[in-house]
Amino acid sequence: MHVDDKDSKSKKTATGGILMALAVLCIVLSGILEFNTLFLLAAASFFVGVVIRESGLAAGAAFYAGTVLLGLLLAPQKLYCVTFAAMGAYILCAEWIFRQIGRRMRGRRRQVFLWAGKILLFNLLYLPALLFFPRLLFAGGLRGVWLWGAAAAGQIVFLIYDRAYEYFLTVLWEAFRGRLGLR
Numbered sequence: 001m002h003v004d005d006k007d008s009k010s011k012k013t014a015t016g017g018i019l020m021a022l023a024v025l026c027i028v029l030s031g032i033l034e035f036n037t038l039f040l041l042a043a044a045s046f047f048v049g050v051v052i053r054e055s056g057l058a059a060g061a062a063f064y065a066g067t068v069l070l071g072l073l074l075a076p077q078k079l080y081c082v083t084f085a086a087m088g089a090y091i092l093c094a095e096w097i098f099r100q101i102g103r104r105m106r107g108r109r110r111q112v113f114l115w116a117g118k119i120l121l122f123n124l125l126y127l128p129a130l131l132f133f134p135r136l137l138f139a140g141g142l143r144g145v146w147l148w149g150a151a152a153a154g155q156i157v158f159l160i161y162d163r164a165y166e167y168f169l170t171v172l173w174e175a176f177r178g179r180l181g182l183r
Helices: 008-034 032-055 055-074 078-104 107-132 146-178
Strands: none
Touching: 008 032, 008 078, 032 055, 032 078, 032 107, 032 146, 055 078, 078 107, 078 146, 107 146
């Protein structure tokens, strides 16, 4: 396929289509390669952020909705689509928070509000799932101290996930996007 260099909108659309195919492939493979489930679902959700950074929030939301729909149609493990949907929703909302705070604040205050927003967002997604649907996350469910431990462990996993996402966008994607001619 040849895309004219002058038509960057076409190039971004084509790139979005390829990224959607890769995201759906990651979702499908997460049900086949059970030992890499969270890694593949996280990778698929990172593509939501790539589309947002390349084409804007509206395109990212459309990409997210399309990927969830295709994942539900094609993935053998439908529950993994729910996990991807939560991870993708986090990325979509975190990018929205980033854009809103970026317009209004600068410096250290901006960083504090950004992290507070991200932590609040994650916990709005994670804690209700942990409290009301623990069997979705853990076989047999959790009670008592184990529930508190899972809540604390989730915070650590969130920090790792968010840092991995930032690394993916700022280092890996920036290096790769030049090869695609998206600069």
